[in-house]
Amino acid sequence: MQKGTGQAAAEKAPAVLKALIVDDEYPARMELRYRLEKYPDVEIIGEATSAREALHLIEALDYDVIFLDVQMPGVNGIELARQLRGREVPPRIVFVTAYENYAVPAFEMRAVDYLLKPIDDERLAETIQRLREARGLARPEPGEGEREGRRSPTLTWVLCERDERQIPVAPNEIVYIFSEGYNVYVQTHSERLVTRYTLQELTERLPSDQFFRCHRSYLVNIYQIREISPYFNGAYLLRMKDKNHSEVLVSRSNVKKLKELFAMD
Structure with missing residues (x-):
């Protein structure tokens, strides 16, 4: 029996990573949004300017990944990540910061990655692939953000x-x-x-x-x-x-x- 058009389309639809960007600086959020929009399997469905605002959004919707700044007014990114670890199904965390000295506490929070600003395109591609692998997702067809045949990015850290x-x-x-x-x-x-x-x-x-x-x-x-x-x-x-x-x-x-x-x- 031939499958219905709707069923076939649903089976072909790529799995999407639902993302939240948390950063108190508007230009930083816009820059990261622009870079992430190049990946067809990443959907930015929220932005927050503080940990408190992020918590409200996370309570209302399940996110797959949070791109999280470290230094923010009030509760910082490390503390927010620590709070999220107590959830039954915590979202995955990618820290995005201009400061190198938070790398160890960030990985103690079991962060998927630690990106330094300004963000390097190859490092971001590596981060997206780590997120896919964590969910068992196959690599999609190469798009603007990823060119076919390119060597995997060189590791900055071995986790x-x-x-x-x-x-x-x-x-x-x-x-x-x-x-x-x-x-x-x-x-x-x-x-x-x-x-x-x-x-x-x-x-x-x-x-x-x-x-x-x-x-x-x-x-x-x-x-x-x-x-x-x-x-x-x-x-x-x-x-x-x-x-x-x-x-x-x-x-x-x-x-x-x-x-x-x-x-x-």
Whole structure:
């Protein structure tokens, strides 16, 4: 039996992310609205100039995502996010701010992302994709905001986890990354953290002039290599600069690339 026109249209309609913009500055709201309107699966259905006004809107309507400024008169964005976490189904939060120093408390609120003003187009594209993935949405056909075939945006932070808290780690702080079983771990100088990124995603999205895939299970920061030594059967061994002086194997298939990186004979 042929489906009715209305039913078929409903099945083809893309899932839409209902968005609320919260910022006390009118130009900032208009700039963000303009940028978000380029995404066909994001619908801005509300704006608020304060946390109090935002709470009234959230009580009246369920939003999928709130683009939230941090510094506002009265209750700030961090406190508003903390209040929203107590809801049965809290909206997802994307902080949009001119200040870098709120990143850690923002991720402790389990924010999807932390965007710095002025907003970079590639970073915004990354944020929208994170929101889609959080809801299990497929990427729509490329529109004005996204060009087909473009490389995924380079990561500014690698989001990790510790004791159910979100920990943003800057790429320069990473010594190496490795996969073990079903998990991927980020090793800094002093600690090891789990991340939800796959090793392949991190290989593609961390700076290629800084990170080297030396083994199918390892990705190393070349500026964190302490020593390079020959190993068995044509492989090499890297000793890293973390506090334990970890050893990382370079597989035979990647030795040529290693020698090119360091101009080794």
